[in-house]
Amino acid sequence: xxxxxxxxxxxxxxxxxxxxxxxxxxxxxxxxxxxxxxxxxxxxxxxxxxxxxxxxxxxxxxxxxxxxxxxxxxxxxxxxxxxxxxxxxxxxxxxxxxxxxxxxx
Amino acid sequence: xxxxxxxxxxxxxxxxxxxxxxxxxxxxxxxxxxxxxxxxxxxxxxxxxxxxxxxxxxxxxxxxxxxxxxxxxxxxxxxxxxxxxxxxxxxxxxxxxxxxxxxxxxxxxxxxxxxxxxxxxx
Numbered sequence: 001x002x003x004x005x006x007x008x009x010x011x012x013x014x015x016x017x018x019x020x021x022x023x024x025x026x027x028x029x030x031x032x033x034x035x036x037x038x039x040x041x042x043x044x045x046x047x048x049x050x051x052x053x054x055x056x057x058x059x060x061x062x063x064x065x066x067x068x069x070x071x072x073x074x075x076x077x078x079x080x081x082x083x084x085x086x087x088x089x090x091x092x093x094x095x096x097x098x099x100x101x102x103x104x105x
Numbered sequence: 106x107x108x109x110x111x112x113x114x115x116x117x118x119x120x121x122x123x124x125x126x127x128x129x130x131x132x133x134x135x136x137x138x139x140x141x142x143x144x145x146x147x148x149x150x151x152x153x154x155x156x157x158x159x160x161x162x163x164x165x166x167x168x169x170x171x172x173x174x175x176x177x178x179x180x181x182x183x184x185x186x187x188x189x190x191x192x193x194x195x196x197x198x199x200x201x202x203x204x205x206x207x208x209x210x211x212x213x214x215x216x217x218x219x220x221x222x223x224x225x226x227x
Contacts, residue, residue, distance in 0.1 A: 034213035043217035050211040095152035
């Protein structure tokens with residue numbers, strides 16, 4: 001099983017600042033990496049797939065990068081609605097989620 | 106509009122059986138795999154398994170193999186997740202999610218149900 005490790009577990013930032021979230025896979029997953037956003041009481045929402053492709057309707061301030069085993073989600077200028085928990089997911093070998101990064105003010 | 110609508114919250118006792126549902130609409134139900142994801146209270150997301158409603162091909166996470174059964178009824182565009190004997194540790198929110206097409210989501214989960222809260226308590 002591929003283990004996904006996200007860091008940090010939580011990140012305190014201010015609106016307008018840049019946030020960088022990391023995700024590491026225990027083995028290479030190619031570009032088969034997605035990011036999801038989950039707000040309290042809601043289902044997760046797909047943000048990024050294929051490491052760097054934004055899903056439909058996702059603002060350009062969200063960007064993904066990386067390859068192999070190291071991946072990054074960057075939010076360029078945080079808006080109030082971006083404070084949430086973010087999960088990475090590999091789908092190279094079935095599916096595994098990271099444990100999440102909580103983005104808070 | 107693509108929608109996945111899940112059945113309502115359930116309260117069960119240990120040892121009881123349960124079957125929850127996820128109804129798809131706005132797309133060809135048999136053309137997309139449906140996954141199930143568990144979220145225990147205050148915890149992260151765990152992939153449980155995935156099934157192709159068109160031919161019943163199903164893959165389970167090793168952590169959930171033998172613990173749950175995933176199925177679907179294409180005639181009513183509905184996927185199911187069931188337990189034969191619940192335990193208190195099954196208390197969680199369960200989400201269904203559609204696996205995207207390779208061309209438009211790279212097999213990530215592009216649409217999600219609203220979640221079903223299952224509470225197991227004596």
